[in-house]
Amino acid sequence: MRLYPQYTSWDNPKVPDRPLVIGYVSPDYFTHSVSYFIEAPLVYHVYANYKVVVYSAVVKVCIHGLFLLLVY
Numbered sequence: 001m002r003l004y005p006q007y008t009s010w011d012n013p014k015v016p017d018r019p020l021v022i023g024y025v026s027p028d029y030f031t032h033s034v035s036y037f038i039e040a041p042l043v044y045h046v047y048a049n050y051k052v053v054v055y056s057a058v059v060k061v062c063i064h065g066l067f068l069l070l071v072y
Contacts (some may be wrong), residue, residue: 019049019050019051020049020050020051021050021051021052021053022045022050022051022052022053023052023053023054023055024038024041024052024053024054024055025055026038026055026056026057027056027057038054042054
């Protein structure tokens, strides 16, 4: 296994008042147990403090996935 050097600096702007971006990535946002577990974090985020992005890689959308898409 090859180890790479650790980052010590980043190119993103250091603005302390910017919202934290939280991303959820899963191919299981359809009728799968993951789609039901993701509801709680989406409901209880304080959206004034965070920007929430959900990435889904599903080919088809079920009724629960459509609900998540439309509500949140």
